[in-house]
Amino acid sequence: MAGGRVVSCNNTNSVGGSNNLSVLLQSQRVPSSSEPMDPLFIPRPGSSPYSFFGTRSMVSFEDVHGGNRSFFRSFDEEENGDEDLDEYFHQPEKKRRLTVDQVQFLEKSFEVENKLEPERKTQLAKELGLQPRQVAIWFQNRRARWKTKQLEKDYDTLQANFNTLKADYGNLLKEKDKLKQEVLQLTDKLVMKEKNNSELSDVNTVCQEPPQKPVDSDSPRSSYPFEPDQSDTSQDEEDNLSNALFQPSSYIFPKLEDNDYSDPPASSCSYGFHVEDHAFWSSAY
């Protein structure tokens, strides 16, 4: 905000080759809101507190030669300036800033409703001593500024949300890796244990009991501690390792309906082996 403006009565900047009158007008035009209005700023009798004489661009020439005579009477008395006056009014039209009070009034009006119906426009223009077009332009520009501010706010909000999500995502990734490692370790342990058991039973036997189809309630599939929730398998498609680990048809627990239990003796000790290990059963028979 280096260009931020603090307008005050003491501002004697004469930009653009201002003559005495324009300097006077400038100091007049933008009174500090904390200071009393300059005595030259004379309200019209019967007008609202926000009726202004305005600046050159604010008042029409008719206003100047009509209702606003009091302002120029003051000037004439002080400056003896008929020639200056002529010179001033023959200058090409320049931009004039609205007074602090005009802007405040417009701001309040904008807060109430940021769109301007024709009636309101003329009413405001009348109240402020501006051209209706000026009021319309002010609202137009004000809406543009509001939109810019709003965009900045929205951007900040989105940025904050993004950062939060990013942090959450990072934490979830870490947690996922941790759980993955845990699953690997436990799976390895289990596989090793099952292998040891089956090797022992293999040495001892010839299977003494005919193979039995597991009953539903005792199904190893339903009792296997690391079997994933079937409804959940699509949620982590990135996790190929986990998918491979938990693929019931290819690893550890072949689907019951996919296997012929009458053929190789799928004894209870067969569950928990990879399908490739079916060779083991063939050789055992």
Place this chain on the structure above:
DNA sequence: TTGTGTTTTATTGCCTCC
């Protein structure tokens, strides 16, 4: 005083709605 950056006022051209 001057140069530079910011803000405000105003214009222009295009678009939409009635």
Place this chain on the structure above:
DNA sequence: GGAGGCAATAAAACACAA
């Protein structure tokens, strides 16, 4: 087709540092 809105832009007004 005219009115009004919006985006882009020009230009004046202003603040401030050097």
